[in-house]
Amino acid sequence: MIAVALRNLRHRPGGFVATFLSAFLGAALIMAFASLLDTASGADAASNESLVTTASVGGGWCLVIVAFAVTSTLTLAVRQRDQQFALLRSVGATGPQLRRMIVGEAVAVALLASAVAVPVGWALGRVLVDLLQNTGQVASTIDPVFGPVALGAGFGVTLTGSLVAAVATARRTAARDRRRQRPLLRRIGAGLFLLIGANCALLTATLMDGKGIDAMQTAGQAGIWAAIGLALLAPELLRLVTAVLGPVVRLFGAPGELALSGPRLSSAVMPVLLFTGIATGTVYMQGIEDRAAAGQIQPAYAQDIQTLNYVVVGMVTVFVAIMLVNTLIAATTHRRREFAQQRLAGATRGQVTGMVALEGVLITVTGVLGGLVASLFTVLPFGSARAGRVWPDASPAAFGIVAAIAVVLTASALVQTARRTLHGPATAAVRA
Amino acid sequence: MTDVVSLEALYKTYDGGVTALDGVTASFPAGSFTAVMGPSGSGKSTLLQCAAGLDRPTGGRVFIDGAELTATKDTAMTKFRRTRVGFVFQDYNLLPSLTVEQNVVLPLRLAGRRADRHRVREILDRLGLGDRRDELPERLSGGQRQRVAVARALLAQPAVVFADEPTGALDLRSAREVLTLLRSVVHQHGRTVIMVTHDPVAAAYADSVLFLADGRLAGSLRAPTPDAVAERLAHLGDRVGVPA
C-alpha cells in the first residue's frame, strides 16, 4: 500500500498541491520563529529575552494556525478521494491497507514540504532578527543562527500535524460508513476553543487592565482561539447564513436553487473566517494601542511589539490567504463532474458560474461575519483594558478593507477555477 | 412525414486523432423509434452526442425540428437542448445532491420555466416512482435511477429523445419497463426516439435499426426481430474484419 501511496503522489500530483502548499508555508513560518531560539542561545541576556519573547508570541500564534491549516487542508484533500477509496476497496483493499496508504502519502508530503521550507524559513528568520536589531532590541553584533530548534520545530510540527490529521481522517474514511462524520466531537472542540478565547478575553479585561501594552498578549490570543472555535462551527454557521439569505439567493432562479441545494462548502468558510478574524482583531488592537500610547512614556519594547504585530499579521494574512485560494481551488476542481452533469442537464456555462458565484457569496458572508465576531474577542477587552472604553473609537474603514480583500480573494479564486473547470465539452468532463 | 432529426455528413475527430464519425448521413422521421447498433468503439455514443448537441461534430450539419443546431453557439445550443431534446445517459448523470423530483424538473428550471406539478407527479407515478419523489438518487436502485433519467428527458415534451444504452445497467424486468415506456412515448405520444443498444432484444422494440461500423453507416433493418438483428450484427463483425 505504501507503493500505491507513492505512485499516487507521482501520478496525481495535483491532488496534493493544496496539502503541500499549506505544509510548506506553515513549516517555513514555524522554522523562522523557532530559529530565533537558536539565535538566542548565544546572545547576551537582554537580546536573549527579546528573542525568546518574540519567538514564543509570534511562534505560538503561528503554531496554532499552522496546525489547524495543515489538518483542515489534509482532511479536505483526503475526503475528496472517496471514489478512489471505494474503488480500491472494491478490488480488495482492506481498511488497514487504505489507512496505511493515506498516512503514507501524508507523511511523504509533509517531509517533502518541510525540506523545501528550510531555505525559506532560514531567510525569514534572518529578516526577523534584522527587524529586532533595527529597533535596538537585539544587539547588532549577534549573528542569526538557524539550528536544531528551527529544524526540530519545523519538521516536528508539520509531521505531527499531518500524521494526526491523516490518522484521524483515515480512520473515518476506512470505516465503511463514510457519511457518519462526527459533528459532536467537532462541536465540543469548538466550544472548548471558544471558552479558552472567552477566558483570555476576560483575563484581558480584568487582570491585564492597567498593564498597558502587555495586555496585547492575552487579547491577541483571545481572538485567535475564538476564530478557531468559530471556524470549527463553519458548517452550522453556513447553514444559518444560507437559511437567512436563502430567499434572496432564490431570486436568481435556477443557479440560485442549485447554489442552495448543492454540497455545502463549509471547508472554504474556515480560511475566510480565520483571515478576517485575525486581521481585523490585530489591526484594531494596534490602533487602540497607538492612540492610548500617544504622548505617554513607553517601555522600550513597545515599538518592537508594534512592528512584530504587523509582521505577524502580514505573515499570517499571506498564509491564510494562500490557504483560502488553495482550498477554494481544490474544492472547485473536485466538482468537475458535478458541473458537467449540470451542463448535460441543460445548464449553460454562465448558469454554472452564476451558481458558483452565489455559493461564494454565502461563504464570504459567513466567513466575514464569523471573523468579525472573533475579532471582537480581541478588540473589546483590549479596549476596556487599555483605553477604558469597550467599543473602539475607530473608523470601520479598516474592517471594510479586510472584508473587501476576503471578497476579492474568494470571488477571483472561485470564478477563475470554475471557468477553467468548465472548459471543454461536458461529455468528456463527466467521464473524468 | 417530416424529419425531426437529420444529420448531414457528420465527421468527428477527437483530440487524440481518433476518427469516431467518418461521414454519417441519416434522417429520423417524426414518430419513429430507431435503434443504433454496432461494435464497441464504432462511434454510436459520439453520433448520439453530436446529434443531440452535447458535443460538436468536427464537420457536417445537424438539424433538429428544422433548426440547424451546428450553426449556433454553445449557450444557444444548450438552451435549445433544454426543451427540445431529451437525453438518457447510460450512467444516468443525475445530480447527487438533488431529490428525484428536483432532478426531473432541473432542465425546465434552468430554462426559467415552472414545471407543472401535476405533470411531474403523473410522469413519476407512471414510472413507478410516485413514492420516491423526495429520495436522493444514491438511495435508488440502478433501474429506478434510469427511470428518473427517463422522466427527466420526457418532462419537457421534447421533439426527440436520445438514449445511450438506457438498459445497459438494468436487469431484464427493469429493462423491459424502460423499453416499453420508450415505445409508448413514440406510439402514443408521437415523439421520436433514437436509442443506442448492444442488445438485439432491446433493438427489436424499435421500428428500425441503423448499423454503424468504424464510424460509418453499415446498413439498416426495418421491423427488426431479435434473430434478424443478431444475424446482421454477426455479419457486421465479418465485414469489419475483412477489407472490401
Ligand SMILES: Nc1ncnc2c1ncn2[C@@H]1O[C@H](COP(=O)(O)OP(=O)(O)OP(=O)(O)O)[C@@H](O)[C@H]1O
Ligand atoms: N472523449 C474522447 N476522446 C478521445 N477519443 C474518444 C473520446 N470519446 C470516444 N473516443 C473514441 O472514439 C471512438 C468511438 O467512441 P464511441 O464512444 O462513440 O463508441 P461506441 O460505439 O459508443 O462504443 P461502446 O459501444 O463501447 O459504447 C472510440 O475509438 C473511442 O476510443
Ligand SMILES: [Mg+2]
Ligand atoms: Mg457508447
